[in-house]
Amino acid sequence: MEEFLRAEHLHKVFSSGAEKFTAVDDVSLSLQHGEKLAIIGESGSGKTTVARIIARLIEPDGGRIILGGKDITKTKGRELRQVYGVMQMVFQNPVESFDPRWTLGDGICEGLLNHGYARAEADKECRRLLSMCGLEEDFARRYPYEVSGGQCQRAAIARALALSPKLLILDEATSALDVTVQAEVLSLLDSLHRELSMSYLFICHDIALVQDFCHRVMVMHQGKVVEEGNCDHVIRNPQQEYTKRLIDSVLQ
Amino acid sequence: MTGQRIPTVRKPKVRKNNLRLKLAFLACLALLLLLASFFSEYLTPYDPYLQDLTIAKAPPSSEHWLGTDRYGRDMLSRVIAGSRTSIFASLLLVGFIAVFGSLIGILCARSGKWLDTFLMRTADLFLAFPGLVFALAVAAVLGGGVHNAIFALAAISWPKYARLSRSQTLAISALPFMQAARMGGCGSLQLVWRHVLPNISGPILVTAMLDIGTMMMELAGLSFLGLGAKPPIPEWGSMMSETRNLLPTQPWITLAPGFAIFFSVMVFNLLGDTVRDYLDPKNRG
Numbered sequence: 001m002e003e004f005l006r007a008e009h010l011h012k013v014f015s016s017g018a019e020k021f022t023a024v025d026d027v028s029l030s031l032q033h034g035e036k037l038a039i040i041g042e043s044g045s046g047k048t049t050v051a052r053i054i055a056r057l058i059e060p061d062g063g064r065i066i067l068g069g070k071d072i073t074k075t076k077g078r079e080l081r082q083v084y085g086v087m088q089m090v091f092q093n094p095v096e097s098f099d100p101r102w103t104l105g106d107g108i109c110e111g112l113l114n115h116g117y118a119r120a121e122a123d124k125e126c127r128r129l130l131s132m133c134g135l136e137e138d139f140a141r142r143y144p145y146e147v148s149g150g151q152c153q154r155a156a157i158a159r160a161l162a163l164s165p166k167l168l169i170l171d172e173a174t175s176a177l178d179v180t181v182q183a184e185v186l187s188l189l190d191s192l193h194r195e196l197s198m199s200y201l202f203i204c205h206d207i208a209l210v211q212d213f214c215h216r217v218m219v220m221h222q223g224k225v226v227e228e229g230n231c232d233h234v235i236r237n238p239q240q241e242y243t244k245r246l247i248d249s250v251l252q
Numbered sequence: 253m254t255g256q257r258i259p260t261v262r263k264p265k266v267r268k269n270n271l272r273l274k275l276a277f278l279a280c281l282a283l284l285l286l287l288a289s290f291f292s293e294y295l296t297p298y299d300p301y302l303q304d305l306t307i308a309k310a311p312p313s314s315e316h317w318l319g320t321d322r323y324g325r326d327m328l329s330r331v332i333a334g335s336r337t338s339i340f341a342s343l344l345l346v347g348f349i350a351v352f353g354s355l356i357g358i359l360c361a362r363s364g365k366w367l368d369t370f371l372m373r374t375a376d377l378f379l380a381f382p383g384l385v386f387a388l389a390v391a392a393v394l395g396g397g398v399h400n401a402i403f404a405l406a407a408i409s410w411p412k413y414a415r416l417s418r419s420q421t422l423a424i425s426a427l428p429f430m431q432a433a434r435m436g437g438c439g440s441l442q443l444v445w446r447h448v449l450p451n452i453s454g455p456i457l458v459t460a461m462l463d464i465g466t467m468m469m470e471l472a473g474l475s476f477l478g479l480g481a482k483p484p485i486p487e488w489g490s491m492m493s494e495t496r497n498l499l500p501t502q503p504w505i506t507l508a509p510g511f512a513i514f515f516s517v518m519v520f521n522l523l524g525d526t527v528r529d530y531l532d533p534k535n536r537g
């Protein structure tokens with residue numbers, strides 16, 4: 001396995017007025033081709049911020065992002081569009097990740113159309129993606145406020161898969177799903193992983209799920225990485241006090 | 253008290269239908285006013301400039317429905333002709349500042365800090381002038397006339413739209429769907445055109461609708477003070493000003509344009525209110 005994504009010394013400081021708040025403090029991570037890396041940590045520990053920095057949605061105050069051997073920290077315009085053909089993200093809040101004035105189908109097709117698909121092809125692909133994620137075709141005509149949170153989340157996963165990315169960042173992408181649907185989505189992700197050797201950056205609260213689904217895990221606390229390693233190893237045998245408390249509190 | 257559910261009240265459907273009816277009615281009235289102002293030349297029964305001193309200050313009659321003014325000009329014709337300046341000019345004015353101001357606001361919200369600060373400070377500068385003082389200054393420098401009055405009003409009114417669209421754009425830009433669209437490969441222009449504009453146009457439209465009435469009043473006010481349309485051009489504000497000393501003796505001459513202003517401002521204000529209610533998601537059935 002070779003390295004696919006590397007983030008080095010990411011920093012992000014949010015300032016509101018005179019107050020400064022370090023949300024991400026010297027976070028480095030690396031992800032191999034076809035690897036599933038989990039990020040866990042309590043609410044507010046900076047997981048989403050790390051994901052958004054890697055996805056080039058917010059500018060870091062320091063650090064580098066290297067994707068497929070290329071530094072994408074400053075990539076813009078057409079090149080960034082190409083990057084998004086390789087890397088996609090499922091957002092934490094699925095309903096807000098769709099334009100309220102657009103149907104889910106239009107939202108899913110947007111990326112396809114931007115990448116040169118014709119309308120008819122895009123529609124066809126959209127139906128295929130929806131059914132792949134366990135939604136009926138007529139969901140394409142619904143608006144985000146007309147579907148349940150879990151259905152919207154599946155549509156969001158369908159949209160993220162539309163451009164057949166090699167890396168998928170999943171920010172709490174399975175937390176709004178009930179156990180059966182969650183299992184379906186995970187098995188879909190698993191088969192994509194096996195067939196296309198997709199890599200996942202999997203942000204999650206559910207430690208049992210992480211242990212089941214991911215190879216490696218990274219524990220974040222107050223913007224810092226406190227522990228990192230093999231899933232089984234870290235979860236069975238946490239070295240840091242914080243990790244112990246986090247795992248205890250969840251497994252109780 | 254935990255777990256207590258706040259009951260959600262579903263608005264009865266009747267309300268929405270009433271709203272739709274009201275909207276249609278007011279829109280028709282506004283459209284009629286607009287058409288009348290646009291085709292005013294063809295609707296006037298007499299030439300609004302034609303003087304006939306033999307019938308000066310005649311009270312309303314079957315020939316002259318609203319009577320005549322002190323030069324014997326037909327008041328109905330003058331009121332109809334005046335709608336061109338009053339209604340049509342206000343509409344153009346509002347349309348222009350709404351589009352221009354909103355574009356500036358979007359530009360501010362989507363551009364870097366430097367341009368944003370520069371444009372917003374400029375907007376504040378214009379906003380700081382009291383309208384009348386600015387109009388007086390413009391009139392002093394460029395002279396009166398309806399064009400300069402419109403120019404003065406436009407200069408002090410666009411910042412409102414710039415502020416509104418800026419704050420709306422900032423709010424929209426922070427939502428995840430904008431980031432999702434960006435990851436879908438949208439460039440900045442596509443983001444604005446496809447996602448920002450449709451989502452901010454509602455509040456801007458409502459503001460613009462409510463502004464039409466205000467602008468009509470202000471335009472008439474400036475003309476009343478002699479800073480806008482100059483006689484003999486028929487304009488409601490200047491017609492009132494011109495004839496105000498006839499109010500005790502021949503009230504119809506002053507009241508006719510006054511009522512025209514009152515009625516058109518009311519129609520456009522009610523229309524603005526109704527559009528706002530209609531677009532309010534709380535009234536969505």
Ligand SMILES: Nc1ncnc2c1ncn2[C@@H]1O[C@H](COP(=O)(O)OP(=O)(O)OP(=O)(O)O)[C@@H](O)[C@H]1O
Nearest residue numbers: 014015023041042043044045046047048049050092
């Ligand atoms: N745009 C922003 N401006 C200011 N502060 C922010 C901003 N975005 C995030 N933060 C702060 O940064 C910290 C990390 O936020 P982040 O969203 O990364 O947390 P998280 O680990 O994803 O939490 P959760 O599990 O609740 O999603 C939080 O304290 C948050 O308040």
Ligand SMILES: [Mg+2]
Nearest residue numbers: 047048049092
């Ligand atoms: Mg988060």
